[in-house]
Amino acid sequence: MPRRERALARRTSRDIRSESRLDVLHALLAAGEASRSDLARVTGLSTATVATVMGDLLSGGIVSEVRTESGGIGRPATTLRLNGDRGRVVGVDVAETYVRATVFDAALAELGAAEVATDEHRGGTDYIIDAVVRALETALERVGAAREDVLGVGVSLPGGMQRSASVSVVVPNEIWHHLDRLRERIGLPVVVDNPLKAIATAELWFGEGRRHSSMITVNLGTGVGAGIVLEGKVLRGAQNTAGEWGHSLLALGGRRCRCGRQGCVEAYVGVAGIQRTLAEIDPGHPLAAEPMQREFIEALPAALEAPTPDRAVAETIERTARYLGASIADLVAIINPEMITLTGWTAWALGDHLVPAVRRWVREESPGDSAADLAIQVSSVRKGSVTAGADTMPVAVGIATIALERFLSDVGLLTTKVPTAL
């Protein structure tokens, strides 16, 4: 009897301890401050388990005790909270037109950020690595954090999904082959992942991810993609490329996508795709020629809300809702999730106008009754921020969370879900 290759990781009691710790950390993060009995009630763990978990987390400095005067007689009550002072984690969002580093404390509260604009006519691996290092150093300096306080740096790098080398992209595919150089230049513990895994992780720690056995967060911006969370875990796939729904087919032989293929979802519901829909409806419309994607998207709600709503824009939104509904219905057909959230700047700018029609189309286009109980809403993971970068928060906080998970794994408190090669 030959030894079978075991691709499946065996689940051990160590994993169960790890999951209990993760449950407690999530509950503390949601509550801010809680007693042991609160935590037992919320997590469904026994008080004995919570006590054991707390012992581990306290001795690792991950949580701290807060003594509060109880109102009555007897000993003072003790509550617990995440220990923000344990150190700093940084989330670096490498996007098409900027690199932004955001510094968080160890309780994942944002402390500050720094952004470096990148020029899409330059690009290249070293150019991007320089920008990452500059953004990181500026951000650390801005919040007064020393390098030795940094528990980990998460870097979110776009996926490199193009099919043809001729497609111009600022962040080149080849950067994925030079992660060692990136690590060396940063000189701190680094974890690299793609933005879809970051937004899924953000949804898991801060949003709907742990309240549902299956949920998908759909990211709508220049690029589009899906963060998929199943049974409390981010779906990564064989090459960590799960969720590249933006490059699944909406229309065989349809619009050319920037990835090189025809008919991808992104070519219809990415920002450039929406602009193209407007241009098809009214080629002379001033917004059809708007050169800046962000300005284009942010002008649409105003056009809809004007005393005389712009009919070409209204028709654009209708068609976009149809495209988006049909594309989300494919996710429903294949994965049949309990919940879908929308995130990214298109969702934030257009959510109120888009979501009701998207809900209708998803129901219409999904197989049978599979979308009957499906909740669809704009994601709640979008913290306000003092920096200009408020709307990239899901990627920044998600990739910083992955860095924190990696740190907790390195100190033996979690069994990591992040592929260690990244």
Place this chain on the structure above:
Amino acid sequence: MPRRERALARRTSRDIRSESRLDVLHALLAAGEASRSDLARVTGLSTATVATVMGDLLSGGIVSEVRTESGGIGRPATTLRLNGDRGRVVGVDVAETYVRATVFDAALAELGAAEVATDEHRGGTDYIIDAVVRALETALERVGAAREDVLGVGVSLPGGMQRSASVSVVVPNEIWHHLDRLRERIGLPVVVDNPLKAIATAELWFGEGRRHSSMITVNLGTGVGAGIVLEGKVLRGAQNTAGEWGHSLLALGGRRCRCGRQGCVEAYVGVAGIQRTLAEIDPGHPLAAEPMQREFIEALPAALEAPTPDRAVAETIERTARYLGASIADLVAIINPEMITLTGWTAWALGDHLVPAVRRWVREESPGDSAADLAIQVSSVRKGSVTAGADTMPVAVGIATIALERFLSDVGLLTTKVPTAL
């Protein structure tokens, strides 16, 4: 702090014991007969764990010991095997044109089957329930099994994915609302599920499912769909409709699908879709008018392998490979599995002709390098059989396995993965 709704089932040490038992059962099924130390080696479990698991399975009568004379001196060796005599399980495959019941022993070896043809011009809930009962009783009689020997009956019912009531289907949606009547008429422990869950379960117990952390088996017949296995578990989804990839979009506004929508994958790569492709290429082709789907599919390899290959058929296969490749690429984009197997009668009849081109197209159409390491092959789960029903084996053995899983769960040996409502 409010009590959070816990949609996520907590994993307990009971689940771990269940997983160890499942590992041992799978290893025994693959090996036929094995010693405890063989099983420890193959499963990666400790010998102590294997001994404990074996104690449970022996006392439940699920496995039995086989004493063999060792060649040398000392005590005789003891090996173990699944105890087929523990009872009988039945898999009932309710398809569009027949209902077939297959009886297995408790080691999942096939004993015999019986088929009842159904008339697609009749249909209806009671008509189907009658056919199920008749097929089941005939099959049990044929193999000489008493009703009290039956540990469980699995019934695979098509999903009911149509969007419009006007679409004629033999097996009506409403049957899902009358499962109590089905149970009552059968009068034995019954579990109901859909064929995609059955083929995924078959792949998990008999095929590639447990050798990969992610795999998808694509079913190609009258209907098409995907059985998805992640981390050793069948993906079910919120309404148990995960895998309805046949009703995801290939071409917005494209061919009308029998589900009522336009452009579904099934309208291109289901048998009727393939026939339609041939009719588009050569409207006067004799096979374009073949009224029986099975005869149509089985005539294609002969046309390709003729001394002068049929050019219209060759072109049909090329286009079908393109459609199928693009549609499978969507599964790669979204789930990024390690392996894809093809099953169903189209795959069995046309596999040799179709698979090389499908592989090429999947690589071409998948995002970036996400399909670079992807294995694509015809599923190995297609046991030979003495009955005419050899090629429905994956559904039959899969649904019988689900019934066996339910039995093992009822006697406390497994924590079930099957929704108990079904």
